[in-house]
Amino acid sequence: MTVRALVFDAYGTLYDVQSVRGLAVELCGRKGELVTQLWRLKQLEYSWLRGLMGGDEDFWRLTRASLEFALEAAGVAVDPKLCERLMAKYLDLDLYPGAREALDALAGRKLAILSNGSQKMLDALVEASGVGPLFADVISVARAKTFKPDPKCYALVEQALGVGKHEVLFVSSNGFDVAGAKAFGFKVAWIERGGGVTPASSDIGPAEFYKLLRGRAEKLGPGADFRIKALTDLPSVAARLG
Amino acid sequence: MTVRALVFDAYGTLYDVQSVRGLAVELCGRKGELVTQLWRLKQLEYSWLRGLMGGDEDFWRLTRASLEFALEAAGVAVDPKLCERLMAKYLDLDLYPGAREALDALAGRKLAILSNGSQKMLDALVEASGVGPLFADVISVARAKTFKPDPKCYALVEQALGVGKHEVLFVSSNGFDVAGAKAFGFKVAWIERGGGVTPASSDIGPAEFYKLLRGRAEKLGPGADFRIKALTDLPSVAARLG
Numbered sequence: 001m002t003v004r005a006l007v008f009d010a011y012g013t014l015y016d017v018q019s020v021r022g023l024a025v026e027l028c029g030r031k032g033e034l035v036t037q038l039w040r041l042k043q044l045e046y047s048w049l050r051g052l053m054g055g056d057e058d059f060w061r062l063t064r065a066s067l068e069f070a071l072e073a074a075g076v077a078v079d080p081k082l083c084e085r086l087m088a089k090y091l092d093l094d095l096y097p098g099a100r101e102a103l104d105a106l107a108g109r110k111l112a113i114l115s116n117g118s119q120k121m122l123d124a125l126v127e128a129s130g131v132g133p134l135f136a137d138v139i140s141v142a143r144a145k146t147f148k149p150d151p152k153c154y155a156l157v158e159q160a161l162g163v164g165k166h167e168v169l170f171v172s173s174n175g176f177d178v179a180g181a182k183a184f185g186f187k188v189a190w191i192e193r194g195g196g197v198t199p200a201s202s203d204i205g206p207a208e209f210y211k212l213l214r215g216r217a218e219k220l221g222p223g224a225d226f227r228i229k230a231l232t233d234l235p236s237v238a239a240r241l242g
Numbered sequence: 243m244t245v246r247a248l249v250f251d252a253y254g255t256l257y258d259v260q261s262v263r264g265l266a267v268e269l270c271g272r273k274g275e276l277v278t279q280l281w282r283l284k285q286l287e288y289s290w291l292r293g294l295m296g297g298d299e300d301f302w303r304l305t306r307a308s309l310e311f312a313l314e315a316a317g318v319a320v321d322p323k324l325c326e327r328l329m330a331k332y333l334d335l336d337l338y339p340g341a342r343e344a345l346d347a348l349a350g351r352k353l354a355i356l357s358n359g360s361q362k363m364l365d366a367l368v369e370a371s372g373v374g375p376l377f378a379d380v381i382s383v384a385r386a387k388t389f390k391p392d393p394k395c396y397a398l399v400e401q402a403l404g405v406g407k408h409e410v411l412f413v414s415s416n417g418f419d420v421a422g423a424k425a426f427g428f429k430v431a432w433i434e435r436g437g438g439v440t441p442a443s444s445d446i447g448p449a450e451f452y453k454l455l456r457g458r459a460e461k462l463g464p465g466a467d468f469r470i471k472a473l474t475d476l477p478s479v480a481a482r483l484g
Contacts, residue, residue, distance in 0.1 A: 033444035034454075041455060048290040049418050049462060052392045053425055065461035073454040075440035150294045176291050183295055198317035202275035202448055209448055212276075212315040213283060219307035220291060 003187070003241045004163045005136075006106055006234070009148075009172035010115035010122060011093070013191060014231070015129070019094035020086060027082050031074040037206040038070035039086075041213070044176075047116050051147035059118045059142070063090060091124040095131070102231035103134045106238060112137045114157055114170075116147050137161060149180020157186075169238060171231075175218035182222050189237055190217065190224035245429070245483045246405045247378075248348055248476070251390075251414035252357035252364060253335070255433060256473070257371070261336035262328060269324050273316040279448040280312035281328075283455070286418075289358050293389035301360045301384070305332060333366040337373070344473035345376045348480060354379045356399055356412075358389050379403060391422020399428075411480060413473075417460035424464050431479055432459065432466035 011017050017040050024039075025032030043066040050057045067086055071078045103111065112135055115122055119140040126132045137160045141153040148154070157168055170186040172178050178190045196211030204212075217223050226237050253259050259282050266281075267274030285308040292299045309328055313320050345353065354377055357364055361382040368374045379402045386394040399410055412428040414420050420432045438453030446454075459465050468479050 030443035030445075031441070034441065034446065037451075038454060045287075045290070045418070046460075046462060048287070048294060049391055049421070049460070052290060052293045052389070053422055053462070054393065055425070055463070069458065069461050073438075073458055074444075147294070149291055151296065176287070179291070180295055183297070196315075199273070199276065201272035202277075202316075203272075204276065204448065205445055206451055209279075209451055212280060216311065216315055218288075218291070219311050220288060220295070221297070 002167060003109065003169045003238055004167035005110040005112060005157070005161050006169050006171060006238060007112045007114050007139075007157050007161075007186075009170075009174060009177050010113050010117055010125065011174075013171060013173045013177075014095060014099050014113070014131075015093040015125060016096050017093060020089045023086060023089050027085060028071075028074070028076050031076050034074045034206050035067075035070045035076060037210040038073055039067050041210065042066035042069045047147040048176075051150050056145045059116055059140075059147075060087075060121055063087065063121075091121060092128045093125060095129050096231060098230055098232040100131060102234050103131060105232075105235040107134060109238065110136045110161060110163070112139060112157065112161055114139045114141070114148075114153065116141050116153075118142050149176055149183070151180070151184045154181055154184035154186065169241065171234065175214070175216060176220070178224045179218050179220035182224065183220075187226075187241070188224045189226040189228055189234065191231065192217075192227050192229060244409060245351065245411045245480055246409035247352040247354060247399070247403050248411045248413060248480060249354045249356050249381075249399050249403075249428070251412075251416060251419050252355050252359055252367065253416075255413060255415045255419075256337060256341050256355070256373075257335040257367060258338050259335060262331045265328060265331050269327060270313075270316070270318050273318050276316045276448050277312045277318060279452040280315055281309050283452065284308035284311045289389040290418075293392050298387045301358055301382075301389075302329075302363055305329065305363075333363060334370045335367060337371050338473060340472055340474040342373060344476050345373060347474075347477040349376060351480065352378045352403060352405070354381060354399065354403055356381045356383070356390075356395065358383050358395075360384050391418055391425070393422070393426045396423055396426035396428065411483065413476065417456070417458060418462070420466045421460045421462035424466065425462075429468075429483070430466045431468040431470055431476065433473065434459075434469050434471060 021036045024036045046062040122138045144152040165185040168186045170181040171189045173191040182188045263278045266278045288304040364380050383395040407427040410428045412423040413431045415433040424430045
Protein backbone atom coordinates (compact mmCIF):
# COMPACT_ATOMS: atom_id res chain seq x y z
CA MET A 1 0.00 0.00 0.00
CA THR A 2 1.19 3.48 -0.86
CA VAL A 3 -0.04 6.31 1.28
CA ARG A 4 -0.79 9.22 -0.97
CA ALA A 5 -2.60 11.30 1.61
CA LEU A 6 -2.73 11.64 5.38
CA VAL A 7 -6.05 12.97 6.60
CA PHE A 8 -6.46 14.23 10.16
CA ASP A 9 -9.44 14.66 12.39
CA ALA A 10 -9.29 18.09 14.05
CA TYR A 11 -11.05 18.20 17.45
CA GLY A 12 -9.30 15.93 19.91
CA THR A 13 -6.71 14.80 17.35
CA LEU A 14 -4.72 17.86 16.19
CA TYR A 15 -6.44 20.28 18.58
CA ASP A 16 -6.99 19.75 22.27
CA VAL A 17 -10.70 20.25 23.01
CA GLN A 18 -9.85 20.05 26.69
CA SER A 19 -7.90 23.30 26.30
CA VAL A 20 -11.17 25.16 26.94
CA ARG A 21 -10.85 24.08 30.57
CA GLY A 22 -8.63 26.99 31.68
CA LEU A 23 -11.11 29.56 30.46
CA ALA A 24 -14.08 27.52 31.70
CA VAL A 25 -12.59 27.46 35.19
CA GLU A 26 -11.81 31.19 35.01
CA LEU A 27 -15.41 31.95 34.01
CA CYS A 28 -17.36 29.24 35.85
CA GLY A 29 -15.19 28.68 38.91
CA ARG A 30 -15.86 25.38 40.62
CA LYS A 31 -18.25 24.38 37.85
CA GLY A 32 -15.62 24.88 35.12
CA GLU A 33 -14.47 21.27 34.98
CA LEU A 34 -18.05 19.99 34.85
CA VAL A 35 -18.99 22.48 32.11
CA THR A 36 -15.94 21.40 30.08
CA GLN A 37 -16.91 17.72 30.13
CA LEU A 38 -20.66 18.18 29.65
CA TRP A 39 -20.02 20.58 26.78
CA ARG A 40 -17.81 18.23 24.80
CA LEU A 41 -19.99 15.16 25.38
CA LYS A 42 -23.14 17.01 24.43
CA GLN A 43 -21.45 18.51 21.35
CA LEU A 44 -20.61 15.01 20.15
CA GLU A 45 -24.10 13.74 20.96
CA TYR A 46 -25.69 16.60 19.05
CA SER A 47 -23.56 15.90 15.99
CA TRP A 48 -24.62 12.24 15.99
CA LEU A 49 -28.25 13.01 16.75
CA ARG A 50 -28.48 15.76 14.16
CA GLY A 51 -26.80 13.48 11.64
CA LEU A 52 -29.49 10.87 12.29
CA MET A 53 -32.40 13.31 12.44
CA GLY A 54 -31.31 15.29 9.40
CA GLY A 55 -31.80 19.01 9.31
CA ASP A 56 -28.35 20.09 8.19
CA GLU A 57 -27.46 22.05 11.30
CA ASP A 58 -24.26 24.06 11.39
CA PHE A 59 -21.61 22.73 13.80
CA TRP A 60 -21.11 26.21 15.24
CA ARG A 61 -24.77 26.32 16.26
CA LEU A 62 -24.55 22.77 17.64
CA THR A 63 -21.50 23.76 19.65
CA ARG A 64 -23.32 26.79 21.04
CA ALA A 65 -26.44 24.75 21.84
CA SER A 66 -24.34 22.15 23.63
CA LEU A 67 -22.55 24.86 25.60
CA GLU A 68 -25.87 26.30 26.74
CA PHE A 69 -27.04 22.82 27.70
CA ALA A 70 -23.85 22.30 29.73
CA LEU A 71 -24.13 25.64 31.54
CA GLU A 72 -27.77 25.08 32.44
CA ALA A 73 -27.12 21.55 33.62
CA ALA A 74 -24.23 22.73 35.78
CA GLY A 75 -26.33 25.57 37.17
CA VAL A 76 -24.29 28.39 35.60
CA ALA A 77 -26.25 31.39 34.26
CA VAL A 78 -26.29 31.39 30.45
CA ASP A 79 -24.77 34.84 30.00
CA PRO A 80 -24.26 35.75 26.31
CA LYS A 81 -20.84 37.30 27.00
CA LEU A 82 -19.65 34.24 28.86
CA CYS A 83 -20.88 32.05 25.99
CA GLU A 84 -19.13 34.21 23.42
CA ARG A 85 -15.81 34.00 25.25
CA LEU A 86 -16.02 30.22 25.50
CA MET A 87 -17.12 29.90 21.88
CA ALA A 88 -14.20 32.11 20.79
CA LYS A 89 -11.80 29.64 22.42
CA TYR A 90 -13.15 27.02 20.02
CA LEU A 91 -11.63 29.04 17.19
CA ASP A 92 -8.27 29.10 18.93
CA LEU A 93 -7.84 25.69 20.55
CA ASP A 94 -4.34 24.58 21.47
CA LEU A 95 -2.52 22.26 19.09
CA TYR A 96 -1.40 19.09 20.84
CA PRO A 97 2.30 19.00 21.73
CA GLY A 98 4.28 17.75 18.76
CA ALA A 99 1.53 18.50 16.23
CA ARG A 100 3.54 21.05 14.30
CA GLU A 101 6.68 18.92 14.45
CA ALA A 102 4.77 15.89 13.11
CA LEU A 103 3.10 17.87 10.34
CA ASP A 104 6.44 19.38 9.32
CA ALA A 105 8.00 15.92 9.14
CA LEU A 106 5.14 14.76 6.89
CA ALA A 107 5.16 17.83 4.66
CA GLY A 108 6.35 15.91 1.58
CA ARG A 109 2.95 14.18 1.49
CA LYS A 110 -0.53 15.38 0.75
CA LEU A 111 -2.04 16.40 4.10
CA ALA A 112 -5.62 17.36 4.86
CA ILE A 113 -8.14 17.79 7.67
CA LEU A 114 -11.58 16.17 7.70
CA SER A 115 -13.66 17.46 10.56
CA ASN A 116 -17.20 17.85 11.86
CA GLY A 117 -16.45 21.56 12.26
CA SER A 118 -18.04 24.09 9.92
CA GLN A 119 -15.78 25.49 7.22
CA LYS A 120 -15.61 28.85 9.01
CA MET A 121 -14.64 27.25 12.32
CA LEU A 122 -11.95 25.13 10.73
CA ASP A 123 -10.51 27.94 8.65
CA ALA A 124 -10.28 30.14 11.74
CA LEU A 125 -8.70 27.33 13.78
CA VAL A 126 -6.10 26.48 11.17
CA GLU A 127 -5.23 30.12 10.67
CA ALA A 128 -4.96 30.87 14.39
CA SER A 129 -2.57 27.96 14.87
CA GLY A 130 -0.50 28.88 11.83
CA VAL A 131 -0.59 25.47 10.13
CA GLY A 132 -2.76 26.41 7.14
CA PRO A 133 0.01 26.27 4.52
CA LEU A 134 0.76 22.64 5.44
CA PHE A 135 -2.64 21.35 4.26
CA ALA A 136 -3.78 20.64 0.71
CA ASP A 137 -7.37 20.97 1.92
CA VAL A 138 -9.37 21.55 5.07
CA ILE A 139 -12.57 19.62 4.56
CA SER A 140 -15.72 20.30 6.56
CA VAL A 141 -18.29 17.50 6.64
CA ALA A 142 -20.86 20.27 6.06
CA ARG A 143 -20.23 19.59 2.36
CA ALA A 144 -21.98 16.23 2.91
CA LYS A 145 -24.75 17.72 5.10
CA THR A 146 -24.22 15.16 7.87
CA PHE A 147 -21.64 14.30 10.53
CA LYS A 148 -19.03 11.64 11.14
CA PRO A 149 -19.18 8.64 11.28
CA ASP A 150 -21.67 8.80 8.36
CA PRO A 151 -19.74 7.28 5.43
CA LYS A 152 -20.77 10.23 3.24
CA CYS A 153 -18.31 12.33 5.28
CA TYR A 154 -15.31 10.09 4.59
CA ALA A 155 -16.25 9.92 0.92
CA LEU A 156 -15.54 13.67 0.67
CA VAL A 157 -11.82 12.93 0.93
CA GLU A 158 -11.60 11.01 -2.33
CA GLN A 159 -13.31 13.80 -4.21
CA ALA A 160 -11.42 16.65 -2.55
CA LEU A 161 -7.94 15.16 -2.79
CA GLY A 162 -8.25 12.98 -5.89
CA VAL A 163 -7.08 9.84 -4.13
CA GLY A 164 -8.61 6.40 -3.67
CA LYS A 165 -9.76 5.28 -0.23
CA HIS A 166 -6.99 2.68 -0.09
CA GLU A 167 -4.37 5.40 -0.50
CA VAL A 168 -5.47 7.30 2.60
CA LEU A 169 -4.07 7.03 6.09
CA PHE A 170 -6.71 8.54 8.36
CA VAL A 171 -5.60 9.78 11.76
CA SER A 172 -7.89 10.24 14.74
CA SER A 173 -7.87 9.95 18.51
CA ASN A 174 -11.67 9.60 18.58
CA GLY A 175 -12.79 5.99 18.80
CA PHE A 176 -16.05 6.58 16.92
CA ASP A 177 -14.11 8.28 14.13
CA VAL A 178 -11.68 5.36 13.93
CA ALA A 179 -14.65 2.99 13.60
CA GLY A 180 -16.28 5.10 10.90
CA ALA A 181 -13.10 5.62 8.88
CA LYS A 182 -12.20 1.95 9.09
CA ALA A 183 -15.70 0.85 8.03
CA PHE A 184 -15.44 3.23 5.09
CA GLY A 185 -12.20 1.64 3.93
CA PHE A 186 -9.36 3.92 4.99
CA LYS A 187 -6.22 2.71 6.67
CA VAL A 188 -6.48 4.17 10.15
CA ALA A 189 -4.04 5.26 12.82
CA TRP A 190 -5.58 5.68 16.25
CA ILE A 191 -3.86 8.06 18.62
CA GLU A 192 -4.45 6.44 21.95
CA ARG A 193 -4.26 9.33 24.36
CA GLY A 194 -5.35 7.22 27.27
CA GLY A 195 -8.66 6.01 28.60
CA GLY A 196 -7.79 7.19 32.08
CA VAL A 197 -6.51 5.23 35.02
CA THR A 198 -8.57 2.16 35.93
CA PRO A 199 -10.69 3.46 38.80
CA ALA A 200 -10.69 1.88 42.24
CA SER A 201 -14.42 2.40 42.69
CA SER A 202 -17.43 4.19 41.20
CA ASP A 203 -16.40 7.36 42.98
CA ILE A 204 -14.85 9.31 40.10
CA GLY A 205 -15.36 12.86 38.87
CA PRO A 206 -16.46 14.16 35.45
CA ALA A 207 -12.98 14.42 33.92
CA GLU A 208 -12.15 10.81 34.72
CA PHE A 209 -15.59 9.66 33.62
CA TYR A 210 -15.12 11.48 30.31
CA LYS A 211 -11.79 9.71 29.76
CA LEU A 212 -13.29 6.29 30.42
CA LEU A 213 -16.16 6.99 28.04
CA ARG A 214 -14.15 8.59 25.25
CA GLY A 215 -10.51 7.51 25.50
CA ARG A 216 -10.89 3.83 24.66
CA ALA A 217 -11.31 1.89 21.41
CA GLU A 218 -14.97 1.46 20.50
CA LYS A 219 -16.55 -1.94 19.96
CA LEU A 220 -18.04 -1.05 16.59
CA GLY A 221 -16.33 -3.30 14.10
CA PRO A 222 -12.71 -3.60 13.02
CA GLY A 223 -10.22 -1.55 15.01
CA ALA A 224 -7.43 0.73 13.84
CA ASP A 225 -4.55 -0.58 11.74
CA PHE A 226 -2.07 1.32 13.89
CA ARG A 227 -2.22 2.35 17.51
CA ILE A 228 0.14 5.19 18.32
CA LYS A 229 0.70 7.28 21.42
CA ALA A 230 1.30 10.69 19.87
CA LEU A 231 1.24 12.60 16.59
CA THR A 232 5.04 12.43 16.54
CA ASP A 233 4.81 8.65 16.01
CA LEU A 234 3.15 9.23 12.64
CA PRO A 235 6.14 9.90 10.36
CA SER A 236 7.59 6.45 11.09
CA VAL A 237 4.20 4.77 10.48
CA ALA A 238 3.88 6.58 7.17
CA ALA A 239 7.45 5.72 6.19
CA ARG A 240 6.76 2.04 6.88
CA LEU A 241 3.71 2.12 4.61
CA GLY A 242 5.65 3.72 1.74
CA MET B 243 -56.68 17.05 17.48
CA THR B 244 -57.91 13.56 18.18
CA VAL B 245 -55.45 11.11 19.65
CA ARG B 246 -56.03 7.78 18.00
CA ALA B 247 -52.88 6.13 19.33
CA LEU B 248 -50.47 6.53 22.22
CA VAL B 249 -47.00 5.25 21.42
CA PHE B 250 -44.45 4.66 24.16
CA ASP B 251 -40.70 4.50 24.18
CA ALA B 252 -39.57 1.47 26.22
CA TYR B 253 -36.13 1.91 27.80
CA GLY B 254 -36.17 4.73 30.31
CA THR B 255 -39.85 5.49 29.68
CA LEU B 256 -41.93 2.42 30.58
CA TYR B 257 -38.97 0.40 31.86
CA ASP B 258 -36.34 1.61 34.27
CA VAL B 259 -32.91 1.02 32.69
CA GLN B 260 -31.37 1.98 36.01
CA SER B 261 -32.93 -1.14 37.51
CA VAL B 262 -29.84 -3.05 36.40
CA ARG B 263 -27.97 -1.27 39.20
CA GLY B 264 -28.84 -3.73 41.95
CA LEU B 265 -27.46 -6.66 40.02
CA ALA B 266 -24.48 -4.64 38.79
CA VAL B 267 -23.57 -3.78 42.38
CA GLU B 268 -24.05 -7.41 43.43
CA LEU B 269 -21.74 -8.60 40.62
CA CYS B 270 -19.26 -5.72 40.34
CA GLY B 271 -19.16 -4.42 43.91
CA ARG B 272 -17.83 -0.89 44.20
CA LYS B 273 -17.67 -0.61 40.41
CA GLY B 274 -21.36 -1.46 39.97
CA GLU B 275 -22.63 2.11 39.87
CA LEU B 276 -19.94 3.09 37.36
CA VAL B 277 -20.68 0.07 35.15
CA THR B 278 -24.40 0.94 35.21
CA GLN B 279 -23.85 4.48 33.95
CA LEU B 280 -21.11 3.68 31.40
CA TRP B 281 -23.20 0.82 30.03
CA ARG B 282 -26.31 2.87 29.39
CA LEU B 283 -24.44 5.85 27.92
CA LYS B 284 -22.39 3.63 25.64
CA GLN B 285 -25.48 1.68 24.57
CA LEU B 286 -27.12 4.93 23.48
CA GLU B 287 -23.94 6.10 21.75
CA TYR B 288 -23.64 2.83 19.87
CA SER B 289 -27.23 3.05 18.65
CA TRP B 290 -26.64 6.55 17.30
CA LEU B 291 -23.24 5.72 15.84
CA ARG B 292 -24.44 2.52 14.22
CA GLY B 293 -27.44 4.37 12.87
CA LEU B 294 -25.09 6.87 11.22
CA MET B 295 -22.53 4.31 10.06
CA GLY B 296 -25.09 1.86 8.74
CA GLY B 297 -24.53 -1.84 9.13
CA ASP B 298 -27.88 -2.90 10.56
CA GLU B 299 -26.56 -4.12 13.87
CA ASP B 300 -28.90 -5.85 16.27
CA PHE B 301 -29.65 -3.92 19.48
CA TRP B 302 -28.95 -7.00 21.56
CA ARG B 303 -25.41 -7.18 20.17
CA LEU B 304 -24.97 -3.42 20.67
CA THR B 305 -26.12 -3.79 24.26
CA ARG B 306 -23.64 -6.61 24.82
CA ALA B 307 -20.81 -4.66 23.15
CA SER B 308 -21.56 -1.63 25.30
CA LEU B 309 -21.62 -3.77 28.43
CA GLU B 310 -18.20 -5.19 27.59
CA PHE B 311 -16.92 -1.66 26.95
CA ALA B 312 -18.27 -0.55 30.33
CA LEU B 313 -16.74 -3.47 32.21
CA GLU B 314 -13.33 -3.00 30.61
CA ALA B 315 -13.37 0.73 31.23
CA ALA B 316 -14.28 0.18 34.87
CA GLY B 317 -11.59 -2.46 35.24
CA VAL B 318 -13.95 -5.38 35.81
CA ALA B 319 -13.01 -8.70 34.18
CA VAL B 320 -15.27 -9.47 31.21
CA ASP B 321 -16.52 -12.82 32.44
CA PRO B 322 -19.09 -14.39 30.08
CA LYS B 323 -21.30 -15.56 32.97
CA LEU B 324 -21.33 -12.12 34.52
CA CYS B 325 -22.24 -10.63 31.13
CA GLU B 326 -25.03 -13.11 30.63
CA ARG B 327 -26.56 -12.35 34.01
CA LEU B 328 -26.50 -8.60 33.36
CA MET B 329 -27.84 -9.08 29.82
CA ALA B 330 -30.66 -11.25 31.19
CA LYS B 331 -31.75 -8.37 33.40
CA TYR B 332 -32.31 -6.37 30.22
CA LEU B 333 -35.09 -8.81 29.36
CA ASP B 334 -36.69 -8.28 32.75
CA LEU B 335 -36.29 -4.59 33.59
CA ASP B 336 -38.58 -3.10 36.19
CA LEU B 337 -41.61 -1.19 35.01
CA TYR B 338 -41.69 2.33 36.41
CA PRO B 339 -44.08 2.84 39.31
CA GLY B 340 -47.53 3.61 37.99
CA ALA B 341 -46.84 2.20 34.52
CA ARG B 342 -49.44 -0.53 34.73
CA GLU B 343 -51.98 1.78 36.33
CA ALA B 344 -51.46 4.37 33.55
CA LEU B 345 -51.68 1.77 30.79
CA ASP B 346 -54.86 0.32 32.30
CA ALA B 347 -56.44 3.76 32.44
CA LEU B 348 -55.61 4.28 28.74
CA ALA B 349 -56.75 0.85 27.63
CA GLY B 350 -59.69 2.21 25.59
CA ARG B 351 -57.17 3.66 23.14
CA LYS B 352 -54.76 2.10 20.69
CA LEU B 353 -51.47 1.66 22.58
CA ALA B 354 -48.09 0.64 21.19
CA ILE B 355 -44.37 0.61 21.93
CA LEU B 356 -41.74 1.98 19.56
CA SER B 357 -38.26 1.11 20.77
CA ASN B 358 -34.64 0.77 19.70
CA GLY B 359 -34.73 -2.74 21.16
CA SER B 360 -34.73 -5.76 18.91
CA GLN B 361 -38.05 -7.52 18.45
CA LYS B 362 -36.87 -10.45 20.57
CA MET B 363 -35.75 -8.18 23.42
CA LEU B 364 -39.01 -6.24 23.40
CA ASP B 365 -41.21 -9.31 23.21
CA ALA B 366 -39.38 -10.82 26.17
CA LEU B 367 -39.60 -7.59 28.16
CA VAL B 368 -43.29 -7.10 27.55
CA GLU B 369 -44.04 -10.70 28.40
CA ALA B 370 -41.94 -10.67 31.58
CA SER B 371 -43.76 -7.58 32.82
CA GLY B 372 -47.19 -8.94 31.89
CA VAL B 373 -48.36 -5.94 29.86
CA GLY B 374 -48.38 -7.59 26.42
CA PRO B 375 -52.17 -7.79 26.05
CA LEU B 376 -52.45 -4.01 26.50
CA PHE B 377 -50.56 -3.19 23.31
CA ALA B 378 -51.85 -3.26 19.74
CA ASP B 379 -48.25 -3.59 18.55
CA VAL B 380 -44.72 -3.68 19.90
CA ILE B 381 -42.61 -2.09 17.19
CA SER B 382 -38.86 -2.57 16.98
CA VAL B 383 -36.96 0.01 14.93
CA ALA B 384 -35.09 -2.96 13.46
CA ARG B 385 -37.87 -3.00 10.87
CA ALA B 386 -36.37 0.29 9.57
CA LYS B 387 -32.76 -0.91 9.88
CA THR B 388 -31.68 2.14 11.84
CA PHE B 389 -32.17 3.68 15.29
CA LYS B 390 -34.05 6.56 16.82
CA PRO B 391 -34.02 9.52 16.25
CA ASP B 392 -33.80 8.64 12.54
CA PRO B 393 -37.21 9.68 11.14
CA LYS B 394 -37.52 6.30 9.41
CA CYS B 395 -38.11 4.82 12.87
CA TYR B 396 -41.05 7.06 13.73
CA ALA B 397 -42.53 6.45 10.28
CA LEU B 398 -43.00 2.79 11.24
CA VAL B 399 -45.84 3.81 13.54
CA GLU B 400 -48.12 5.06 10.78
CA GLN B 401 -47.72 1.85 8.84
CA ALA B 402 -48.03 -0.50 11.82
CA LEU B 403 -51.03 1.17 13.44
CA GLY B 404 -52.81 2.65 10.44
CA VAL B 405 -52.90 6.15 11.90
CA GLY B 406 -51.61 9.50 10.65
CA LYS B 407 -48.70 11.19 12.42
CA HIS B 408 -51.00 13.95 13.70
CA GLU B 409 -53.14 11.37 15.46
CA VAL B 410 -50.28 10.05 17.57
CA LEU B 411 -49.28 11.09 21.07
CA PHE B 412 -45.72 9.86 21.52
CA VAL B 413 -44.46 9.40 25.06
CA SER B 414 -40.80 9.37 26.07
CA SER B 415 -38.55 10.40 28.92
CA ASN B 416 -35.52 10.51 26.61
CA GLY B 417 -34.75 14.02 25.41
CA PHE B 418 -33.26 12.83 22.11
CA ASP B 419 -36.38 10.77 21.44
CA VAL B 420 -38.62 13.74 22.18
CA ALA B 421 -36.61 15.82 19.69
CA GLY B 422 -36.79 13.12 17.02
CA ALA B 423 -40.50 12.41 17.49
CA LYS B 424 -41.35 16.11 17.49
CA ALA B 425 -39.28 16.74 14.34
CA PHE B 426 -41.12 13.86 12.69
CA GLY B 427 -44.50 15.41 13.42
CA PHE B 428 -45.95 13.55 16.41
CA LYS B 429 -47.51 15.29 19.37
CA VAL B 430 -45.10 14.51 22.19
CA ALA B 431 -45.36 14.13 25.93
CA TRP B 432 -42.02 14.28 27.75
CA ILE B 433 -41.81 12.52 31.08
CA GLU B 434 -39.43 14.73 32.97
CA ARG B 435 -37.92 12.38 35.51
CA GLY B 436 -35.44 14.95 36.71
CA GLY B 437 -32.10 16.20 35.49
CA GLY B 438 -30.62 15.77 38.91
CA VAL B 439 -29.99 18.35 41.57
CA THR B 440 -28.01 21.38 40.44
CA PRO B 441 -24.50 20.53 41.62
CA ALA B 442 -22.53 22.76 43.97
CA SER B 443 -19.26 22.06 42.17
CA SER B 444 -17.65 19.84 39.55
CA ASP B 445 -17.19 17.16 42.16
CA ILE B 446 -20.01 14.79 41.25
CA GLY B 447 -20.11 11.04 40.68
CA PRO B 448 -21.21 9.02 37.64
CA ALA B 449 -24.90 8.71 38.60
CA GLU B 450 -25.32 12.45 39.02
CA PHE B 451 -23.32 13.13 35.86
CA TYR B 452 -25.58 10.74 33.96
CA LYS B 453 -28.67 12.57 35.20
CA LEU B 454 -27.31 15.95 34.13
CA LEU B 455 -26.42 14.61 30.69
CA ARG B 456 -29.62 12.64 30.07
CA GLY B 457 -32.40 13.99 32.25
CA ARG B 458 -32.85 17.41 30.65
CA ALA B 459 -34.62 18.63 27.51
CA GLU B 460 -32.28 18.62 24.51
CA LYS B 461 -31.58 21.74 22.48
CA LEU B 462 -32.39 20.11 19.17
CA GLY B 463 -35.38 21.96 17.83
CA PRO B 464 -38.95 22.26 19.13
CA GLY B 465 -39.59 20.81 22.57
CA ALA B 466 -42.36 18.54 23.80
CA ASP B 467 -45.99 19.58 23.66
CA PHE B 468 -46.55 18.29 27.19
CA ARG B 469 -44.19 18.01 30.12
CA ILE B 470 -45.36 15.53 32.70
CA LYS B 471 -43.80 14.14 35.84
CA ALA B 472 -44.98 10.53 35.67
CA LEU B 473 -46.79 8.03 33.48
CA THR B 474 -49.84 8.44 35.71
CA ASP B 475 -50.24 12.02 34.43
CA LEU B 476 -50.92 10.68 30.92
CA PRO B 477 -54.62 9.78 31.09
CA SER B 478 -55.55 13.39 31.87
CA VAL B 479 -53.35 14.69 29.03
CA ALA B 480 -54.97 12.25 26.61
CA ALA B 481 -58.46 13.15 27.85
CA ARG B 482 -57.75 16.84 27.25
CA LEU B 483 -56.69 16.12 23.69
CA GLY B 484 -59.83 14.15 22.93
